[in-house]
Amino acid sequence: MINTAVSTLQVIMSVNSVNIIGGGIIGLAAGWQLARRGISVRIFERGSMGRGASFAAAGMLTADAELGFEEKKLYRVSRESLGRWPAFAHLLEEDSGVSVGYQDQGTLVVANDRDHEEALRRMFDFQLGEGVDVSWLSGEEARDLEPFLAPGITGAVLASDDHAVDNRAVLEALVTAFQRAGGELFENSLVTDVGPDEHRPRIVMDDGSDFDADVVVIAAGAWSNQIKGLENGKKPPVRPVKGQIIELQKVNPFDLKYVVRGPNAYLVPHLDGRIMVGATSEEMGYDTRVTAGGIYKILEGGWEIVPGIYDLSLTEIFVGLRPGSRDNHPIMGFSDVPGVYFATGHFRHGILHSALSAEEIALEICESVESEWFSDFRPQRFA
Ligand SMILES: Cc1cc2nc3c(=O)[nH]c(=O)nc-3n(C[C@H](O)[C@H](O)[C@H](O)COP(=O)(O)OP(=O)(O)OC[C@H]3O[C@@H](n4cnc5c(N)ncnc54)[C@H](O)[C@@H]3O)c2cc1C
Incomplete structure (x- = not known):
């Protein structure tokens, strides 16, 4: 396997396996999309799946009503994600058999x-x-x-x-759809460290066990900068x-x-x-x-x-x-740390953005293309 950095994208030849840290809407939705593409995916959640911010959310998909004076960049992706939600919800209901209250x-x-x-x-x-x-x-x-x-x-x-959606039903549906697509869930599994590596990045659990894969995705919500192993200045500033x-x-x-x-x-x-x-x-x-x-x-x-x-x-x-x-916008894409991808910082709009984020994360990881939807939200903007 060869890892070379091309602009903001780490090109990882033929990704077969991904470890995701965090079982919120972003980790679960990305995991489902990756597993649907035949990737072997494991999601590690320190508590129960879908009980973080994604559970507390109200379920609004309000791109238009929330467009504010300083938020044009965010609006572009909010609007795109809103447009993708009906098909995303439909596919999720089909894959899981769970109605998501759209x-x-x-x-x-x-x-x-x-x-x-x-x-x-x-x-x-x-x-x-x-x-x-x-x-x-x-x-x-x-x-x-x-x-x-x-x-x-x-x-x-x-x-x-x-629009609006029942975010708790979405989480339940994602858990089912992810597993039906062959994904593995690990609950009560706290990841303490990441071991960057351009070929096989590792994650280390609190009991000392570790798991490697072609790519590690940090989707640990508000705790995304608490994971050790990334140097200061290379952690997602969340x-x-x-x-x-x-x-x-x-x-x-x-x-x-x-x-x-x-x-x-x-x-x-x-x-x-x-x-x-x-x-x-x-x-x-x-x-x-x-x-x-x-x-x-x-x-x-x-x-x-x-x-x-x-x-x-x-x-x-x-x-x-x-x-x-730091700028209240998402942090999306391969970081400067070999093999480590950031999917965090969704702030007030993680439910709305999950449709677009999940699809584009899967595209970037599986096909080594740079999503134009993430171009304003790269981790490198904080360097
Ligand atoms: C009150 C409220 C209302 C909201 N309303 C809306 C709304 O209407 N519409 C909207 O679009 N957005 C809304 N949001 C925002 C939205 O909820 C978030 O943007 C979104 O849930 C973020 O998803 P996430 O998966 O990144 O984080 P989370 O759902 O918090 O998931 C992160 C997961 O990672 C796990 N984790 C953390 N560290 C580790 C570790 N080291 N090892 C293993 N697991 C770990 C956590 O336990 C957690 O389950 C609202 C938020 C709040 C708080």
């Missing part, structure tokens, strides 16, 4: 006073200028679409191409960004249809009756405590745009750590 009803971004309405109007004008398919609604028009909006909503933007989120249960006649995003919270209704209301965004290191202030803010922010949640049962509270890179 919904395509769109997102309403709402304002509930004049200041927020002005800010929303500026964002709307910017999004229109970027060619995004969004429409402006008066408060009354918005309530005609979604009667559960608060009477005080003064204006709204409808992003009708945005930090945890804490998110608290609550789960409510719909009861008749409350039947919210749209994903609703307000100034201080969002609400995401799922087909099984759950409504996720979130989320905080806190720079608190690896702290995963539920706090009174965090939950208070989310509930107040949700209640002021959809007051009907007041009487719903609060069934769960989750805390997830988003993997945020």
